[in-house]
Amino acid sequence: xxxxxxxxxPKRYRTNFVxxxxxxxxxxxxxxxxxxxxxxxxxFTSVVHLGANPALMGFIMRPVSVxxxxxxxxxxxxxxxxxxVHLDFYKKAHQTAARYDRAISEFAAAGLTPFYSxxxxxxxxxxxxxxxxxxxxxSLEIKANGTQMIxxxxxxxxVAPQLIMPDGYLDLEKAGTVAVSCLDGYHQTQKxxxxxxxxxxxxxxxxxxxxx
Amino acid sequence: xxxxxxxxxPKRYRTNFVxxxxxxxxxxxxxxxxxxxxxxxxxFTSVVHLGANPALMGFIMRPVSVxxxxxxxxxxxxxxxxxxVHLDFYKKAHQTAARYDRAISEFAAAGLTPFYSxxxxxxxxxxxxxxxxxxxxxSLEIKANGTQMIxxxxxxxxVAPQLIMPDGYLDLEKAGTVAVSCLDGYHQTQKxxxxxxxxxxxxxxxxxxxxx
Numbered sequence: 176x177x178x179x180x181x182x183x184x185p186k187r188y189r190t191n192f193v194x195x196x197x198x199x200x201x202x203x204x205x206x207x208x209x210x211x212x213x214x215x216x217x218x219f220t221s222v223v224h225l226g227a228n229p230a231l232m233g234f235i236m237r238p239v240s241v242x243x244x245x246x247x248x249x250x251x252x253x254x255x256x257x258x259x260v261h262l263d264f265y266k267k268a269h270q271t272a273a274r275y276d277r278a279i280s281e282f283a284a285a286g287l288t289p290f291y292s293x294x295x296x297x298x299x300x301x302x303x304x305x306x307x308x309x310x311x312x313x314s315l316e317i318k319a320n321g322t323q324m325i326x327x328x329x330x331x332x333x334v335a336p337q338l339i340m341p342d343g344y345l346d347l348e349k350a351g352t353v354a355v356s357c358l359d360g361y362h363q364t365q366k367x368x369x370x371x372x373x374x375x376x377x378x379x380x381x382x383x384x385x386x387x
Numbered sequence: 388x389x390x391x392x393x394x395x396x397p398k399r400y401r402t403n404f405v406x407x408x409x410x411x412x413x414x415x416x417x418x419x420x421x422x423x424x425x426x427x428x429x430x431f432t433s434v435v436h437l438g439a440n441p442a443l444m445g446f447i448m449r450p451v452s453v454x455x456x457x458x459x460x461x462x463x464x465x466x467x468x469x470x471x472v473h474l475d476f477y478k479k480a481h482q483t484a485a486r487y488d489r490a491i492s493e494f495a496a497a498g499l500t501p502f503y504s505x506x507x508x509x510x511x512x513x514x515x516x517x518x519x520x521x522x523x524x525x526s527l528e529i530k531a532n533g534t535q536m537i538x539x540x541x542x543x544x545x546v547a548p549q550l551i552m553p554d555g556y557l558d559l560e561k562a563g564t565v566a567v568s569c570l571d572g573y574h575q576t577q578k579x580x581x582x583x584x585x586x587x588x589x590x591x592x593x594x595x596x597x598x599x
Contacts, residue, residue: 176544177506181442188555193439195557196519196544198413198471199566199576200436223433223447224412226532227405230393233529235435259410266582266591273585284587294389307408315527317445317538320438324536326529332388332408343400345407347568354411354566354576356559359584359594362566362576364411369571370478373485375496379478382571 191357199354202260202361204268205234206282206289206298207248214289214298215244216281218271220355222257230329232257232309238321244277246325253311254296255327258303261351265361267302294331304350306333344369403569411566414472414573416480417446418494418501418510419460426501426510427456428493430480432567434469442541444469444521450533456489458537465523466508467539470515473563477573506543516562518545556581 181189200220207215221235234257236246249255260268264287271281282289282298289298295308309327316323338350347364354362370379393401412432419427433447446469448458461467472480476499483493494501494510501510507520521539528535550562559576566574582591 176546178442178540178542181541181544182440184555186440189442190439191555192544192551192557193442193541194436195555195559196469196517196541197434197436197444198415198517198564199411199559201410201412203410221435222409223435224406224409225447225529225534227402228394228398229532230390230401230405231529231531231534232409235437257408262579265579269582269591270585273587275587279587305408305410312531313529315529315536317437317443317525317527319443319524319538319540320441322437322443324527326531328390328531329393329405329408330390332393332404334388339404343396343403343407344569344572345404347407347411347572348574352410353579354574356578357556357581359581360556360559361579361582362560363579364566364574364576367474367477367565367573367575369569370481370573372571373482375485375487375491379481 195357199356202265202268202353202355204258204260204271204300204303205245206256206258206300207245208252208297209248210251213277214280214282215248216271216285216287216300217245218260218268225326231312231326232329233324233326236323236325249311249325252296255309255311256295256297256299257307257309258300259305259350259352261304262353262363263351264302265353292331292333299333304335304338305345305352407569411568414477414480414565414567416470416472416483416512416515417457418468418470418512419457420464420509421460422463425489426492426494427460428483428499428512429457430472430483437538443524443538444541445536445538448535448537461523461537464508467521467523468507468509468511469519469521470512471517471562471564473516474565474575475563476514477565504543504545511545516547516550517557517564
């Protein structure tokens, strides 16, 4: 299908189709708080790893010309949290995408629990087994469509030790973290393998946690 | 774990740990060609959706101070392809991460087949059931670590019609697309549900393709 045909697709069809093309996505809840204490929580499927040292993560936000509580809170407080969505509460997480009034906390509306640490201003999601607190670093505008990439530095990670393998790999399946497709598809996963570091002179081998 | 502790982790442990934090990732092969016809193929786990109209996708590249054949080819030819990694060739896809000399085509080294369309200069991966051809739009630098976000406009999508549901949703499971964790974990998926568009006054419902 060529660009010209994609442009002519019915809007909802095009949205679903193009949103599907990147493959599986992460499912994360981003928690923020306004300067006057109003909590906000919203699901994002665009969180990406940007670097390990310094530890940086980013996510994509649609144009900020329409009010975005998450964006406003991040700019105002310099703080946000990223929290994994798991099998046991993905429907609650999905519900945070509804357009609630600013005065409504999506935590309460969706039935999730805010959790505060001493080191991060924004609220974490207590139900999440992988909680990441970040400080705002910069925002990059994608000129072609006015979308923003929000970049944060990791300030604190709260994760149960039993989810961390001896080499630092997080067992996302043990955590029950979901994968997302398109705008509304939620999936559980089953590990095929971890593969050894790729080198030109040999084929990749499956590696087990027991040998790490 | 606080920022200061993350910084002190052994390098490999830190790399695995921080790379795990974003959750599940897409697995895609990016195909390019140099002006003199040298093909290049590399696996990326950072491809993200940026917008449906215009249809835009992006991915993250590490600093370009070290030679990156993919980046150089995109800048030189204005063209690249994104191709889903599937269950039946994820080990071959992983192998493209090895540091081959410029004169070696990762297609040949990994045992994958280049495929050319009339509309896109860069090579697709014939084995991939979801092939996307893009033109280079812009490159954004993340100042905090010199990483680049490469942005492309979708010029052509090659996908089997039977993978597209009536509302435009792509059935990634039917395609056999994998999800990736950390740097080296490959996963198959099992759909939990697609959920209805979130609205403040009702709980999300599971939607079936049959009713769309």
